[in-house]
Amino acid sequence: MTLLLALAAAQxxxxxxxxxxxxxxxxxxxxxxWREIRPEDLMVIDYQGGGRTIIELAPAFAPVHVANxxxxxxAGYWNGASIYRVQDNYVTQWGVNEGGPAVPASxxxxxxxxxxxxxxxxxxxxxxYSDAYAPRVGHALGWPVAWNPxxxxxxxxxxxxxxxxxxxxxxxxxxxxxxxxxxxxAPRHLDRNIALVxxxxxxxxxxxxxxxxxxxxxxxxAGTVARMIAAVRLASAMPEAERPRFQAMNTASATxxxxxxxxxxxxxxxxxxxxxxxxxxxxxxxxxxxxxxxxSR
Amino acid sequence: MTLLLALAAAQxxxxxxxxxxxxxxxxxxxxxxWREIRPEDLMVIDYQGGGRTIIELAPAFAPVHVANxxxxxxAGYWNGASIYRVQDNYVTQWGVNEGGPAVPASxxxxxxxxxxxxxxxxxxxxxxYSDAYAPRVGHALGWPVAWNPxxxxxxxxxxxxxxxxxxxxxxxxxxxxxxxxxxxxAPRHLDRNIALVxxxxxxxxxxxxxxxxxxxxxxxxAGTVARMIAAVRLASAMPEAERPRFQAMNTASATxxxxxxxxxxxxxxxxxxxxxxxxxxxxxxxxxxxxxxxxSR
Numbered sequence: 001m002t003l004l005l006a007l008a009a010a011q012x013x014x015x016x017x018x019x020x021x022x023x024x025x026x027x028x029x030x031x032x033x034w035r036e037i038r039p040e041d042l043m044v045i046d047y048q049g050g051g052r053t054i055i056e057l058a059p060a061f062a063p064v065h066v067a068n069x070x071x072x073x074x075a076g077y078w079n080g081a082s083i084y085r086v087q088d089n090y091v092t093q094w095g096v097n098e099g100g101p102a103v104p105a106s107x108x109x110x111x112x113x114x115x116x117x118x119x120x121x122x123x124x125x126x127x128x129y130s131d132a133y134a135p136r137v138g139h140a141l142g143w144p145v146a147w148n149p150x151x152x153x154x155x156x157x158x159x160x161x162x163x164x165x166x167x168x169x170x171x172x173x174x175x176x177x178x179x180x181x182x183x184x185x186a187p188r189h190l191d192r193n194i195a196l197v198x199x200x201x202x203x204x205x206x207x208x209x210x211x212x213x214x215x216x217x218x219x220x221x222a223g224t225v226a227r228m229i230a231a232v233r234l235a236s237a238m239p240e241a242e243r244p245r246f247q248a249m250n251t252a253s254a255t256x257x258x259x260x261x262x263x264x265x266x267x268x269x270x271x272x273x274x275x276x277x278x279x280x281x282x283x284x285x286x287x288x289x290x291x292x293x294x295x296s297r
Numbered sequence: 298m299t300l301l302l303a304l305a306a307a308q309x310x311x312x313x314x315x316x317x318x319x320x321x322x323x324x325x326x327x328x329x330x331w332r333e334i335r336p337e338d339l340m341v342i343d344y345q346g347g348g349r350t351i352i353e354l355a356p357a358f359a360p361v362h363v364a365n366x367x368x369x370x371x372a373g374y375w376n377g378a379s380i381y382r383v384q385d386n387y388v389t390q391w392g393v394n395e396g397g398p399a400v401p402a403s404x405x406x407x408x409x410x411x412x413x414x415x416x417x418x419x420x421x422x423x424x425x426y427s428d429a430y431a432p433r434v435g436h437a438l439g440w441p442v443a444w445n446p447x448x449x450x451x452x453x454x455x456x457x458x459x460x461x462x463x464x465x466x467x468x469x470x471x472x473x474x475x476x477x478x479x480x481x482x483a484p485r486h487l488d489r490n491i492a493l494v495x496x497x498x499x500x501x502x503x504x505x506x507x508x509x510x511x512x513x514x515x516x517x518x519a520g521t522v523a524r525m526i527a528a529v530r531l532a533s534a535m536p537e538a539e540r541p542r543f544q545a546m547n548t549a550s551a552t553x554x555x556x557x558x559x560x561x562x563x564x565x566x567x568x569x570x571x572x573x574x575x576x577x578x579x580x581x582x583x584x585x586x587x588x589x590x591x592x593s594r
Contacts (some may be wrong), residue, residue, distance in 0.1 A: 087456050088502050115569075129429035132576040161384050170569050183579050185457040187481050189563050192570045205385050205509040212502040229471040266486050272412075272467050273489045279429040279576070281482050 022262045025255060026286045028067055029050070033255035034247040035142065036290060042235035042244060043073055043198070048228040052242055053203035055163055061156050062114035063197045065165055067105065067177035068107045069197060070234060075104045077177065078232040082225035087218025089185060092207040093166055094229060095178030103177070113173050114195045116155035119147045124154065125251055129264065129277040132194055133157075133188045135282040139251035143199075144280050146191060157195035159186045159281035163198040183208040186281040245290035259286065264268045319559045323554060323583045330552035331544040332439065333587060334555035339532035339541060340370055345525040347400050350500035351541055352460055357438055359492045363490030364461055365469070365473035365493060366402045367531060372401045374474065375529040379522035380507065385516025386482060389504040390463055391526065400472070410470050411492045413452035414495035416444045421451065422548055424560065426574040430485045432456075434577045440496075441577050443488060453493035457482045460495040480505040483578040498543055514585035516558070540585035546594045556583065 021029070043055040059283065061065040077098065085093035102110070112199055131137040134146030136283035137157070148152035156162065162182050164270075167174030181200050200207065208226060213220040220226060228268060235243040248269040249256050317325070340352040356363040369375065375393065382390035382443035400406070421444060428434040431443030434454065441459075444451035453459065459479050464471030470492055478497050497504065507524060510517040517523055532540040546553050561575040 004330075009529045082477045086506075088505055111568075130427040130580075132424075132426035132428065132574040158326065169566050186576075188576065189560070189568075190577065191572065193568050208385055209383075209506055209508050211506050217485050222588045263486070269466050270484075272410075275486045279483075279485065281566040282429075282485065 010141075011048050011187045016066060019265075020262060021266070021268050022259050023092075025259045026249070026261055029249070029255045030150050033250055033253040034288070035211045035250050037201075037246045038288075039238075039243055040070065040234055041177035041198075042246060043069070043236060044232045044238070044244065045078075045203075045232050046208065051097075051203065051206045051227075052220040052233045053206045054201050055198045055244070056246065056248065057198040058143060058156060058196065061117055061143070062197045064111040064134055064163075064173075065114055065176050065195045065197050068111060069179075071104045071106045072176060073232050074237060075101070076231070077103070078229050079100050081229045081232075081291070083207070083221050083227040083229070084213075085180070085217065085227050086183070086207075086210045086226050088212045090183065090218065091180040092183050092210060092226070093164065093178060093180040096101075100177070101265075103175070107175060107176055111175065111195070113171070115173075118155045119149070119152045119154040120233050122154050123252075125257070126285065127260065127278070127280055129279065133191060133279060139256070139285060142251050142285050144283075144285065155192050157186070157280060158182055158188050158190045158196065159199075159284065159285070160184070161200040161204050162196055163200060164190070165197055167194065167196040180206050188261040188281075201248075202244070202289075226241045227247050247271070247288055247290050251285060256285075259283075274290060309509050310548070311453065316562075317387070317555070317559060317566045318565050319495075319556050320561070322559055323546070326526075326546070326552045328588075329472070330382065330547055330550040330555075331585070334498075334543045334545055336529045336533035336535075336540055337367065337531055338428045338495075339531060340366070340529060341525045341535070341541065342375075342529050344503065345527045348500065348503045348524075350493045350503045351498050351543070353498045353543065353545065354495040355453060355493065358414055358440070358452050359462075361408040361409055361557050362473050362492045363469075365408060366476075367539045368401045368403045369473060370529050370531050371534060372398070373398070373528070374398050374530060375526050376446060376525045378529075379589060380504070380524040380526070381510075381522050382477070383504075383507045383510050383523050385509045387391075387435050387480065387484060387515065387522070388477040389480050389507065390477040392463065400474070401504075404472060406468050406472055408472065408492070409514040412470075412489045413450040415545075416449045416451040418447070419444070419451050420549075422554070423556065424577055424580065425573070425583070426575060430488060436553070436580075436582060439548050439582050441580075441582065443577075452485070452489050454577060455479055455485050455487045455491075455493065456496075456581065458492055458499065458501050458581070461487070462494055463492065478504050485578075498521050498545075499541070499586075513516040544585055546583040548582060578590075 043051040083094040122140040124138040126138040164170035166178035265274040338354045342350040378565040380391040419437040421435040423435040462471035463475035
């Protein structure tokens, strides 16, 4: 009798719902799964000849460097600067040649080595899969992070699109006037050796699709540049109607957990064998243009 | 007395030798650390308007697909083909539109799913650091591989620059007429779901630095292409004097072990904190132009 009932139930049951893909999870996410990026944390790079790249800054991880960068943008420091280094499978770098514009007085010339920070206050979501570089990895405050419970320290990680501060040899940390973006496989060996200050959230192709520099380290030949920068501004310094608006997924949300699980277990029609795991930099935090009020869920 | 002797010895001892960087290890490697890539395993893509990309094929991992690709190159199948897909942080893909040239009779239209192979016969060198995707990773026959001791199966992995065969939905495996190269962070979730058949060994920037396609999946708008291919030939089909010659580092060599250790423990002047680990795709197998006989070591 039990068997028959079970069979009847099985016959009546609808087909198991098709698991959602990562992009379906993002598309169907509730508004509560997102946080608005503050306009003082959005930096807009406009290029000569057109095109734009937008960066989200990470003041919770490198406050002095980020304050420097905001001050430099506010002073128009990079207006007329160039992208002068594009190294394949590594980084695109931009900044100002020697003898560039004056640095605002508020800029800290020798910032502290903000290569990591206290774990305390982050309460990261563990990724749940192993990592070759750090005892623990996961996400905190919308960012990819690594941490070490033994030392109580946490750091941002060099994933695709992350932005850091160029520097000379230690103990120099870089003032913030030269920045780079990761355009290749995550160079995680740079973690804890450089100040990471943000990530590209739009227009990454304006940095990743440039011709590679032909000199050592992908530097452009003297007298040539990859692209000239017209202006770099914080969104907070733009007229309100012109400001770009973005949201990052809340990495403490249930939606983000579903997204990571789906990335680790792809069951789209295309996939035969879900990998059962995902590495930190292959689970990028979703970022989107803020939906218009009428279309927000 | 012992103390004095020890002090004297310390004073006399030369400074500890500076550890070699990964590139110094490659530059100083003995000739025995390299294997010549066979001309039938080198495929040369020449573009209309100039430029070249060279691929090393991996017949030990996907013999039927590689035989197909050799036959297609031999028949001039891709002469006049296009790069029609460039998706940022993912892949560049090329091939022939419907109604392209005839496929040689030797081509297997429905190849077996060469997504993995027996571990037996590979004796891989374990990387020594953990991986989010597979129980074991390392290198075998000069290639990055993952394997599962429980199943006795091994597979090539989707690292930067690896080349695979485009396909439709399973059980289709792709005939070999459409190929893609990884141009971003390793999409390891594709491992064991696609036939990997080789890697880019030169001219990767001719694929990675192209404008990204604007349609879904990075496909180019109808009527446009990223780049036209003039000819694809095996090096073995070229006049001997024109053949490019390459060597891949022998991944069973002591030199390769030193190289991996150095990549996991960067001690250049630039680095403050060696990571103590490296992930599989961040330890790419060194490949070089074969040195002229006089300059070989």
